[in-house]
Amino acid sequence: MAKILVLAEHSGESVKKVTLELLTLARRFGEPSVVWLGPGAEAGRERLAEYGAATVYAADGEGLADYVITPAVGVLADLVSEVSPGAVLLAATGDGKEIAGRLAVRTGSGVLTDVVGLTPGEDGSGPVAEQSIFGGAITVRSRVRTGTPIIAVRPNSTTPEPAPAAGELRQIAAQSPEQSLAARITDRVVQERGERPDLTEASIVVSGGRGVNGTENFTRYIEPLADALGAAVGASRAVTDAGWYPHQFQVGQTGKTVSPQLYVAVGISGAIQHRAGMQTSKTIMVINKDPEAPIFELADFGVVGDLFTVVPQLVEEIGRRKES
Ligand SMILES: Cc1cc2nc3c(=O)[nH]c(=O)nc-3n(C[C@H](O)[C@H](O)[C@H](O)COP(=O)(O)OP(=O)(O)OC[C@H]3O[C@@H](n4cnc5c(N)ncnc54)[C@H](O)[C@@H]3O)c2cc1C
Structure with a gap:
């Protein structure tokens, strides 16, 4: 052989x-x-x-x-x-x-x-x-x-x-x-990483899109949801291009390909280039205020609603269930 x-x-x-x-x-x-x-x-x-x-x-x-x-x-x-x-x-x-x-x-x-x-x-x-x-x-x-x-x-x-x-x-x-x-490495700087798993290795990924509307909201809404689930954070290209979250977290055709057990897409429309990086995820959950958003075509389950209302409730409920 x-x-x-x-x-x-x-x-x-x-x-x-x-x-x-x-x-x-x-x-x-x-x-x-x-x-x-x-x-x-x-x-x-x-x-x-x-x-x-x-x-x-x-x-x-x-x-x-x-x-x-x-x-x-x-x-x-x-x-x-x-x-x-x-x-x-x-x-x-x-x-x-x-x-x-x-x-x-x-x-x-x-x-x-x-x-x-x-x-x-x-x-x-x-x-x-x-x-x-x-x-x-x-x-x-x-x-x-x-x-x-x-x-x-x-x-x-x-x-x-x-x-x-x-x-x-x-x-x-x-x-x-x-x-x-010829090209010798003269120094290595270890990238500061929190406790979150590596994006391409994580079994749960929570990704935020343009709907998240700014860096502060990633810190206030997306990261707490990721941490409640023990997940990695991802982002759409609209987000990384706007400088709201670093480029290495971009999911999609020109970003990382992920295939976790659970992918949570928050405020992401589901453009074909984004799907290319996440569509093989085992279970896909969507939070989007537009019921016509194409990402719902991929969703195993989804919430039509404002992420700023839905995400805090979700984080609270996950916390409650963890305690019980
Ligand atoms: C060559 C090329 C390569 C590309 N590569 C990538 C790639 O690798 N990855 C990638 O992601 N994109 C990529 N893109 C860009 C892609 O085409 C889309 O523009 C991008 O994915 C859109 O990001 P988004 O879904 O966050 O934003 P939008 O398309 O603007 O969607 C935002 C969504 O948020 C929802 N929303 C808004 N406010 C709220 C709220 N308060 N609560 C709930 N929902 C809300 C809206 O209903 C909407 O559905 C590429 C494009 C090209 C041309």
Whole structure:
């Protein structure tokens, strides 16, 4: 069975959910092996094995974490020539897509990015990738025909499913050619984060739209509702463009893709570009004063009403139920 290389996304020792999603997809057409860059592989190994990693290649060479992108490309390129994998899967994050592009050039392979689904090709012809374009209006199916398929998959495209495997840890060398070590990281600033979960990993997301009408109202209405539910906060592009909430919280075609158990859309109309980032959520709840708002088409349940009246009542009721 062909090996499928999966580049691990991790935060220190903790394995990010998207890595488990990639392992789940990889099992459809081969035997997944994880490539782990930097420290923490020993601690992460067990979780990776639980989701089907046969081997965990750990590269923790000197200075590996001090350079941008290129060490990952070097390690993956070496492994591609050593194990001839059936495909390389990465997360379609900013870094992941850059690594994918460079790896494709380095190995003379085809690359597909922003993939939302993967199925085995007919007659073992390599994975068929699905991309969703024009805000989800059109689905494109493609297959890489040159070299090793390099595929960057959007987070939250599938539900991780465990399937225990050996998870054998193998240390590998991390060598990068001198010229590829040009951009060195000189400083790291840890982004201040509260207690809220990461937007793309959260099982509940509360998003606010233009109806929220200002930064202060995010603090007064959206954040308290998110905190009552243990949720992450998201926002529509109207909000991030207006500067009411930071861009990294934007959900949609040009923002993050989320697929939580519960998505609460507050004061959001449901434009096609917003839907593209949240329509696969398991349960969708809407609060909007306009009964004709298109977002109601997606809603499992909704409240037609003024968010400034509905949200405080909701927060109060959640608090009451938590106490009882
Ligand atoms: C190329 C491109 C990419 C884009 N990418 C994205 C993207 O990634 N994400 C994204 O979100 N958008 C994106 N957009 C923008 C998108 O088209 C919409 O403009 C945007 O999603 C609208 O945001 P909104 O729903 O918050 O605002 P509006 O469409 O203005 O909707 C506001 C809603 O709030 C309701 N409302 C108002 N007051 C209240 C109240 N007091 N109580 C309850 N409800 C109230 C209104 O009834 C209305 O439905 C993109 C657009 C383009 C062209």
